[in-house]
Amino acid sequence: MKKVFIMALLAFSSLTINAQVETPQASPSSKVEQTVGLTNVSIDYSRPGAKGRTVYGDLVPYGKNWRTGANANTVITFDEDIKVNGQELKRGKYALYTTPKADSWDVIFYSATDNWGLPKTWDESKVALRTTVKPETLNKPVESFTISLNNLSNDSATLDLAWERTMVSVPFTVPTNKVAMNSIEKALAGPSAGDYFSAAQYFYQTENDLNKALTWINNAVSLTPEGKDTPFWYLRLKSLIQAKLGDKKGAIATAKSSLDGAKKAGNGDYEKMNKDSIAEWSK
CATH class of the missing domain: 1.25.40.10 (Tetratricopeptide repeat domain)
Known part of the structure; x- marks a missing residue:
């Protein structure tokens, strides 16, 4: 009887050790995929919630670089060279960082994408592009941080970041005519x-x-x-x-x-x- 009890205890212990507890992520991961003209754009990011907190100027301080999401880098990928707010950005994969301010935001495309949040040491040489945009005040609050691609046309779109009552919109253009002509x-x-x-x-x-x-x-x-x-x-x-x-x-x-x-x-x-x-x- 004692032997049976010990065997049962060992079996239960093994199950306990091998079991994996699954719980919802505090900041769920999300993926956006969109073709703009003939350019494929994808975004991988995590979505923190406001949860009644004041976000910008408090949870996310003004004037400091922000990971623009949660957890690992928010990563955006373009399969063609594009222009962001008129500046050239080579095709490739970038970490998306921002510097929120009350009256303007810096949006940064950073060439190293393997950081957990911000890099331990910021390397300005890895900034592929930095642009400044004006924030907009939303009439309706956005609970979960949201990145989306909107205002689509054959040649352009906007990269929109929305959370709480703030949204910033980053315009970019794509080389649709060049890609189409090469294909033709x-x-x-x-x-x-x-x-x-x-x-x-x-x-x-x-x-x-x-x-x-x-x-x-x-x-x-x-x-x-x-x-x-x-x-x-x-x-x-x-x-x-x-x-x-x-x-x-x-x-x-x-x-x-x-x-x-x-x-x-x-x-x-x-x-x-x-x-x-x-x-x-x-x-």
């Missing part, structure tokens, strides 16, 4: 050499229409810029397709060109593969 020009120019190579490689690997694969790899080879060497891996694929189609003579000639390119690039793997294939096809 690329599409109208037709497939790239890499596109043709990928298509030919897929057809070869899946034993699909090898004549079509040969046409595509020839297109890829023909798109080699003038004065540049054709990529040796393109030539390697072409030789394999030729061999599969029964053109051993053509395959050997192409493999020799691929071998020369591999030697020039110092790629031992492709050197060996080409030498082995040339030996095999020469039998």
Whole structure:
């Protein structure tokens, strides 16, 4: 009986040790994702509550840098270069900090995003952009700190921070016309050499229409810029397709060109593969 009791006690102790208590976060995490024109913007942050407290000028002191949220850094990411209040900001990931004041706010995009709250040592060289905006007074209080992307157009939006009865709105513009024109020009120019190579490689690997694969790899080879060497891996694929189609003579000639390119690039793997294939096809 005593042995059974001890075993039961050990089992209960194990369950107690392994159990994990789950409780709601005091400042729940949130994620915002929005496409502005053709630019993708994402924001990861935590949302503290006012809970009856005076926020700005008390809980968040005026004139001091603020983490702009709670817990780890509030992180904002842009996948294109943009302009914030007319200033250029490179594509990338930034910690979002602010310096609230009664009549103006500094909004700071900081390149280091791995801090818990503010950096222990502030590094001004990591300030990618700083801009100043005017706060607005809200008619209705906002209980939970909220970041949103509003006033969307093809070319612009606003980054809005709202809490208690204060909101600041940071305008930014995105390069929609530039991105669209690049996309149009690329599409109208037709497939790239890499596109043709990928298509030919897929057809070869899946034993699909090898004549079509040969046409595509020839297109890829023909798109080699003038004065540049054709990529040796393109030539390697072409030789394999030729061999599969029964053109051993053509395959050997192409493999020799691929071998020369591999030697020039110092790629031992492709050197060996080409030498082995040339030996095999020469039998």
